[in-house]
Amino acid sequence: MTRYARQWALVSYLLLAAKALAAPAPERQIALQPASITHSSSHRPLHGRFLHITDLHPDEIYKPHSSTEENIACHREHGPAGVYGAETSDCDSPLSLVNATLAWVKENLRDEIDFVIWTGDSARHDSDEENPRHDKDILAMNRHVANAFIDTFSDEHNDLVIPIVPTFGNNDIYPHNILLPGPNNILKSYSKIWGEFIPEEQRHAFEFGGWFYIETIPNKLAVFSLNTMYFFDRNAGVDDCLHPSEPGYKQFEWLRIQLQSLRERGMKAMLMGHVPPARTEGKQLWDETCWQKYTLWLQQYRDIIVGGLYGHMNIDHFLLQDTKEIDFALLDYINENESPISEPREEDFSIQSSADYLKDLRDDWAKLPDPKDLKAEKSKGRKKKKNKLGSPYAERYQLTLIAPSVVPNYFPSLRVVEYNTTGLEHASTWAEAKKISKQQQNPHELAPEIGELKRSHVADFEIEKKKKKKEKKPQDPNLHIPKPPKKGSPPGPAYYPQTLTLTGYTQYFANLTFINNDITGSSLDNSLSLSGWNSGKHRDKTPKNKEPQPREFNYQLEYSTFDDKLYKLDDLTVKSFVELAHRIGQASSEVQSDSRAMNDDDGLEDIGYLDLNDVDDSSSDSNIETSKKKKKKNEKKKKKGRKGKNTKLWLHFLKHAFVSTRTEKELEDV
């Protein structure tokens, strides 16, 4: 256990103990009175749904009918910028869009969801030299949006009734992308701005690292808000996740301890953050050592992790992390005697066009095994091939879901995710727990829930002590490999349908072309293959009305995984996505012949997922040859892809990636 983690645990323990023992504050006694409503009358059953909203990018100086051109960014001059935003351009959101979005959410979603995952970037970009950003404005806008969220999800008594899990994005800090290790003023400010969201006992720790978790379903499900700024390759204020002095290292230690504690409590976890762990040939967003640890952590806690949800990219898509890419040599810097050399990467997302990025993903997916083949093989009694998926539940892989943005780089978009609530019919909700804990500030009425909470923090200590004794020392004494699931535990909620498994999502969009009601005639578009500033598909149009005459603002259904005829997703388990990704990959020219894929499997066997399971018992110097070398070998043996029927699914995926802003014709040209 690191000194930092020990301090953290001590601080939270002391805070809790102090809270339980302290004399009740006068204002809290007053708060006792209105909370006398009986349990049953206030019970709000779970709906099995949550909202994922991301990248609002409100711009206080956005001007309707201004120009979408580079360095003007919808701030002045005359052009096609609509009242609710300039769809398909790189302009930020007018406040009217943020306002109308939250109003729509309040009217249509608020009473149907259990919690909100809000993955950051709530300030404008720095895209206009005449109007540079200032840290005061960024924080003021974040405060404004946080308050708007509180209004949206509060009841008629102004009590927040739906838990909101926020995180900051690379544009919520100043200068953008740079966040120094905490404590610092930025983290201090956000601990205030999100005072209603961050649990009181974690606020102090938040000022050190900017990470925290909320039990969105008390004693059942915790959502972890990860501070991805400390993983982000472009954050020049930090180095890696390897050295104990780095905040990225500390974050993984914190996460390990928390996940272990949740495992002991029989709980599950969702992970969320702003910058996703994207890692393709042309684009790597996280420092490699952070990616390595993340993938290892998710592998070791696969029995409790429900999924990972991220934003930042604006594109609707998903990622699959392959645990066979875990390379202990990269995590063992003592052994290596030097920091791993990470290859220089693309500077900015806009340098590689989004279309090229998606093609890279598709080419990676072309190499995935087909889960259907494996089923057939298995029934024929050929056990060996099973290993390609790591297990019958595809535990070799991990799923990252990336939701498209509200800022209309395409169309503004919202995602409602559904999960299995079987067995949670009587679970108490976050709002109920909040009410109870308010009532129980009085130590004489210490409730079992509070007692439980206290014990669980004590348990943290014990787990850590035990672990220290049992664990075989890794070569790098600072690398604490998390414990794998107990032998014989069933597959986790990301892998096998069960309580809290994500069952599907529904995607909504606002057709700004229709709502803004400014543009007539079709706009031909080649912007998907461009990189750099995007002025949008209406860049050469002028609005038809002198004064904006928008139609009523509405989000509408774009698609749902529950009935999408081409995706055919039974649920959002990893295996379902491996199968979908495999099928999308068939449109790639890098599809390999079956026999080649089989040989590939044999070659990878030694770094299979089972090895990780045994990491405690075996000498952990699994000197892993990175599969990248093998990838290269395979590339020589590429075969021409089966175009045609698979192109249809690829175009369908692209249509969703760009939130239905592009016609099939435009997508074919990509």
Ligand SMILES: *[C@@H]1O[C@H](CO)[C@@H](O)[C@H](O)[C@H]1NC(C)=O
């Ligand atoms: C925000 O939206 C509400 C509801 O649509 C509307 O009544 C209000 O005027 C809007 N406020 C601003 C500042 O746009």
Ligand SMILES: *[C@@H]1O[C@H](CO)[C@@H](O)[C@H](O)[C@H]1NC(C)=O
């Ligand atoms: C939901 O979870 C229950 C209990 O774990 C399980 O029996 C059921 O099959 C799951 N439902 C779906 C639709 O996956």
Ligand SMILES: *[C@@H]1O[C@H](CO)[C@@H](O)[C@H](O)[C@H]1NC(C)=O
């Ligand atoms: C959005 O609205 C425009 C203008 O009415 C229409 O041409 C276009 O087809 C709509 N797009 C979608 C995806 O519905």
